[in-house]
Amino acid sequence: MKLYHGSNVVIEKIDLSKSRPFKDFGRAFYLSADEQQAWDRAYAAMNLWGGTPQVTAFEFDEQLLFSDKMNVLRFEAYTEALAEFIFSNRDNRSHALHHDYDIVYGPIANDRVGEQVALFRGGYISKELFLRKLQHMRGITFQYAFCTEFSILNLKKL
Secondary structure, eight states, X not given: OEEEEEESSOOSSOOGGGSOSXXXXXXXXEEBSOHHHHHHHHXXXXXXXXXXXXXXXXXXXGGGGGSTTSOEEEOOSSOHHHHHHHHHHHSOOSSSOSSOOSEEEEEOBXXXXXXXXXXXXXXXXXXXXXXXXXXXXXXXXXXXXXXXHHHHTTEEEO
């Protein structure tokens, strides 16, 4: 399968140490099977940090998601379990992963998820409302977080 990464720089080599912590699925290299989503992310990155919008394509053997060779966590919808997983990653104050998954797959959250987490943690909104606000405004789109060096080795740049 083809996966895409949107950025404000060309990705020559994936370096997990350059990944930002406190993201939905933890420090990871994030990709989408939706090329337009990657372009949207590339333009957002350019607007935040400058540079030029870039989308890098990778090939990945989708069968690995269902094999015993990789430790994969899958979320098929916006669920309470997804919300709890996002909370735990957003609240993780260390720069290290607090889970042992090679890949995490699940819906992309609304771009303002940090604000929603703060509202929920502060007791201003219920968990049910948080889940509704978590949903991406353009409909459901999924992301793949490659969290380990082992998982990165299985990506082939096109």
